[in-house]
Amino acid sequence: MIKSLHKRKSELAQSNKQLEILSNGIFQKGELPTFKDKIFETGQFPLKAKKLEILQINVGYMCNQVCSHCHVDAGPDRKEIMTRDTMSQCLEVIKNTGAHTLDLTGGAPEMNPNFRWFVEEASKAGIKDFIVRSNLTIITANKKYNDLPEFFKKYNVHVASSMPHWTKGKTDKQRGDGVFNASIKALKMLNAVGYGMPNSNLRLDLVYNPSGAFLPGNQKSLEKDFKKSLLEEFNIQFHNLFAITNLPISRFLDYLIASENYEDYMYSLVEAYNPSAVANVMCTNTLSISWDGYLFDCDFNQMLELPVNSKVKHISDYNEDLLEGRNIVISQHCYGCTAGAGSSCQGSVA
């Protein structure tokens, strides 16, 4: 198992080092336009936050996996975990805003000791779509997690599971040896309680991201291929596939640099820039909350330690009026959200 950048004491574990790479080199030399210049051309700068619809809460960076592309730099050696106090502050906000979607992420969110308590409490708040980003293998990793499918079902949680490919080779290469078989087992367990079945309300979506330095293809045709293979080979069903572009930050940035793909990858992101994806990037209606309660425009900005551009910095000071209409903090990583059909935590946006 590889170690997180953090544990390896890699200089890329520092967000300012990542931002330096993203702002200098090809962008400084003017070989490629900066994201700001690019959206300025179409009158979309500054990017403004609209009304809050999605609250994305990162409940900790601890994970049972160490995927090579992880933008969180998560892993078993990461100990950052959201406390129950911070969770309670999040719950207050959920109750008092019109946000219709709650999106729990991590690391493996299920590894936070207060995870179940939080799900139970949040489910009382009348959220329309309550998503848990599950890496699947956590369900089979340890006996204490084996009942997660029933637990999710009890609270009608929407499960969004990562799956980079329908073959073992590609999946294990990105996410670690044994991940494919464990994921298949977990998907069967979810199907067994009714998740992902054609007429079921128990939503099971798969999240696909490319296993290398290339962009995702068409979401619909990938979904078709995933559905066909998983059904024919494993009798597994799911609802939708979200195709997500890998953003050039953290461990994926480390991989891009080590494999000498960084410049070409940035070129392909800029080349695939789609102005119509800009209007719907997720930061415009989402707020991302870190394990220690700080506010960010998105999970990527959280990892780059780029806080919201507002007087309100922490969930304990949440103020809808002050946050709405704020200018979103951008850098070159944002090209990842606006390439091709666009990309957000819920897949294509354009």
Place this chain on the structure above:
Amino acid sequence: MQKTYYDPADLKKFGKISEWNEELGAKFFDYYGKVFEEGALTEREKSLIALAVSHTIQCPYCIDAYTGDGLQRGITKEEMMEALHVAAAIRGGASLVHGVQMMNKVNKLDM
């Protein structure tokens, strides 16, 4: 002047071909785009055909382009390699089948 015949960066400039003859360039790219749309064959199948043909015509730009295209579509390296063997088999077979002509000629000329 660069010292090699092929420069990977030139692939990105392919569209510029139209600059010196807009009408024919546009016709070509229209046609090209249409060819690769889903029809009786899926886009995925067409991508694999293109990859195989690129190897037969030995165009490094096309090889790069359709390898990348295949990865984006989730095509596996095993599928890509099989497509390549189809190209190689046809290519090899095409040489070999001309052996019949050689045999005919030998049979005609030889006493």
